[in-house]
Amino acid sequence: MELHSKYQVGRLVCVMLLLPTLCTSQDFTSSRATYYGSPDCYGTPRGACGYGEYGRTVNDGSVAGVSGLWKGGSGCGACYQVRCKNSGVCDEYGTYVVVTDYGQGDRTDFVMSPLAYARMGRNPDASQELFKYGVVEVEYRRIPCRYGGYNVVFKVQEQSSYPDYIAILVLYVAGENDITAVEVFQEDRQQWRPLRRAYGVVFDAENPPRSDLTLRFQVSGRGGVYWVQAKNAIPSDWKAGEAYDSQVQLD
Template sequence: MASHLWYPLLLVAIFLLMQTSDCFIHSRAAFYPNSDENGTDIGACGFGSFGATINGGDVSAASDLYRGGVGCGACYQVRCTDTAHCSSKGVTVVITDQGSSHGTDFVLSQRAFSKMAQTADAAASLLSIGVVDIEYRRVSCSYPNKNITIKVDENSNFPHYMGFVIWYQQGIKDITAVQLCETQNFVCKLLDRSYGAVWTTTTPPSGPLQVRMLFSDDDGDETWLVPVNNIPEDWKAGETYDTGVQVNI
């Protein structure tokens, strides 16, 4: 084959290989030194005790990936790069908090940090090191047999205030906007992101309510999700309400 024919093919092959290698981003990770394997129940995302045990306790705080709260609920595959101790699979974590340590992108729960290792002995070695080189990539969140769920803030009090956090965020997109709609006249109110994953309004609508969520990605692709189930008219502070939907977007 003439050189002028195979050379472009070689460049294409190299480009595809680079794209595959670049799926993972290099960084560093630490772990919560005072955690009891799980995450924290006072995380900056506002998940409360749910944030310590979601995903089986495989959770993490993030620094830049927190993104002002937009990153809350996002899932990442994280794997350390020391081949003597680390597995090729690593661990999938959910962002539930904000924080960094020694220039890290992730501060994992002890449970998640240990799961990056090949064996129990290797996990002990990783924990003794404390901060390790890693590579990570965004992956889709999946919660089998779980629907997206609305947890109403304990301080909510109609008609003065309503706040809630969204549990079991699924797929690979971010929730970038939330509307609260009256189901009887279809009037919708755009909510404020108070902090983390907490959405609030000082003038909650009355009657049965529908929570509409906008899922967005970096490419500008946006999808409004309309739940099957509504929040009942007599909603209670501190209660959870199943939306009846699962997503894979």
């Protein structure tokens, strides 16, 4: 998929490692984690967040489904440090995961891709031992997401139908922020119109404005709840499957 703005800015690379910022003052929360089957050990493109291929390979495949942290879909895209508690087999730093799906296990908060689950082990033999356990005791904390060089991106989902229906997926949200709402500016009425949260972080609207689409999104994070307006509009001749740079990023 391509990024578009007022100028062409190149092709979106989905496989990337996050650069987490660790906050030692933040306490860990005790929980449990397991993993799901995957033929190539990566995530699944059919995750409930709506990420598609991005959800399979972002963060080099270290992704997870969550249950209690799902937050009705606004938990999609959150980043966590997760480490298991068995000192004999577990790495002290654990693994870093991006939430890309909803998943329930045996009293677990995290259902990880095999790649993410294996990275909790202190070495390859220890990782194999973790797989034998199936479910392990862990502790986790939220950490800021970092996407070097990328702004927040709006991807027009493939199921969109120009010009009568549009579904927009929000990608590359940095920091410790949740997207809780998205609105489009209705120019003929000079007011903001809310988009419906279809599922995950996919927001949609029937009969969207026929002009360029100026979007703003509501953010819930350490700075409270506030609105951020994209500096770059989605063009009026938008196309399903394309992605557009908002030209804004969060801390």
